[in-house]
Amino acid sequence: MIKVKSAVRPSQSLLMGLLFLLSVQLGFGQIQKSYIQVQVTPDHPNWLYKPGEPVKFRVLVTQSGVPVPAATVKYNIMPEKMKPVKSGTLQLNNGEAVLDGGTMPAAGFLRCDVFATLDGKEYKGLGTAGFDPTNIQPTVKLPADFSQFWEKGKAELAALPLDARMTLMPERCTENVNVYHVNLQGYGKSRLYGILCVPKKEGKYPALLQVPGAGIRPYSGDMGHAEKGVVTFQIGIHGIPVDMPLDVYNNLSAGALSGYPAFNLENKDRYYYKRVYLNCVRAVDFLASLPQVNDNQMSVMGGSQGGALSIVTAALDNRIKWLVAFYPALSDMTGYLNGRAGGWPHLFAENTNRVHETPDKINTVGYYDVVNFARFVKVPGFYSWGYNDETCPPTSYYSAYNVLKAPKDLFVVPETGHWTYPEQYEKADAWLMPKLVKEEPAKTKSRK
Structure with a gap:
């Protein structure tokens, strides 16, 4: 009954209901952005690669949508959530650079984290290349x-x-x-x-x-x-x-x-x-x-x-x-x-x-x-x-x-x-x- x-x-x-209606309706995350953007993008339009195929990551740092004139950034490359397999610094040219990301021998995801420090504050961006993800077991x-x-x-x-x-x-x-x-x-x-x-x-x-x-x-x-x-x-x-x-x-x-x-x-x-x-x-x-x-x-x-x-x-x-x-x-x-x-x-x-x-x-x-x-x-x-x-x-x-x-x-x-x-x-x-x-x-x- x-x-x-x-x-x-x-x-x-x-x-309270009105405040939460959009933000927690189903537990989805919300987009968070700042006026400093660190963009990391794999060089394939769909971000997908075959195992063994090399990937390059394009790095772009902008402030209010305009490339930062000059900056040195730090980066880490690794299978997602794992320890870095490659780390270093990268000099940007007009806010941009291309980084050799290597490859993966089997199905999975390879991630590149990039950190840029501007005005004493660190900003992070990341890009993730997928290697044959529909064959992940x-x-x-x-x-x-x-x-x-x-x-x-x-x-x-x-x-x-x-x-x-x-x-x-x-x-x-x-x-x-x-x-x-x-x-x-x-x-x-x-x-x-x-x-x-x-x-x-x-x-x-x-x-x-x-x-x-x-x-x-x-x-x-x-x-x-x-x-x-x-x-x-x-x-x-x-x-x-x-x-x-x-x-x-x-x-x-x-x-x-x-x-x-x-x-x-x-x-x-x-x-x-x-x-x-x-x-x-x-x-x-x-x-x-x-x-x-x-x-x-x-x-x-x-x-x-x-x-x-x-x-x-x-x-x-x-x-x-x-x-x-x-x-x-x-x-x-x-x-x-x-x-x-x-x-x-x-x-x-x-x-x-x-x-x-x-x-x-x-x-x-x-x-x-x-x-x-x-x-x-x-x-x-x-x-x-x-x-x-x-x-x-x-x-x-x-x-x-x-x-x-x-x-x-x-x-x-x-x-x-x-x-x-x-x-x-x-x-x-x-x-x-x-x-x-x-x-x-x-x-x-x-x-x-």
Whole structure:
């Protein structure tokens, strides 16, 4: 049974929602620029090379768009996230120079970091050449009982009542959309919270589950898609309400939830993300229970940690018919144990002092790595990222992308890092929305 009540939230909540609407809607990064720009560009227009093919990096330093007359810069060249294989200084001529970057003998990404110091301040730029990235193979192993592990978890979840409690948020509602703060029974003893936006006009609508990027924050809901006739459900993952004052989340981020991606990593049954992954399925349960939702028209979308959760949700629950994932985290996390970049949260990177490099923790990762979920995705997906991502290295998400057997559309914008251009959102929307409002896949109510 779904319980609905109405509550008037303080004006602070409305202001907070407006402030966060664009900046943290799905956990996507924002473009950050300064008037000093250090541009590093591989000499192939698509930034792609064959293994063994040499790459040259063009370096350009500008101030307010004008080349800096003279400057000496420092540079490092290395496989992404690894130690430099070549370092030195470079003299610019009218703000520009060309640097011999060498090559890579096998599939991967070669990065050039450039540092320019002007007026006592250091500025950084980077460029990343891709060597046959669609042939990058994952390092993470698939546990023999992977499917059984998650089927057991889903069965435990299904035995729990939904106990959905919906609180109308009148100050966020519009002429066309009702907005609710939702509180559900989650996996184990946890609760799941989110913001639900439902078109007011009577009828059946497609649904979009929005899963969050990393961090602890409030959410405001996706009014944009709801105004276009889609029921949207934007969830948090930490078992706390998503409409509290911002300082509550800041305190949790600095305190009780600091470092949450490594909580209980030594035990696959108690690892932090077990509840998170299964509660994404619980969010689908909730959407499917709503009388306004066409449960044959459900999709999932997210970026970074949310990109990972999009793939995980689609793999665990066949009621999801389409997914959108931007630069998915939690992918091929064991890369560092095999001499190359691993995915966020970089559990096995050298700067962690190898504290997680134990048999139990490595074993746990196999049950949660996005690569292993990607192997079981059966629905079409839209994916987008760039090569300059320092948070989620492209080696890691190509490891997941390359094992996908389902239909997949990839939109690469090479110069982007852990952020997106508006055009990437527009491409994703242009891919997803016609499917939600027009296509009608075969009816199914069961889970995989």
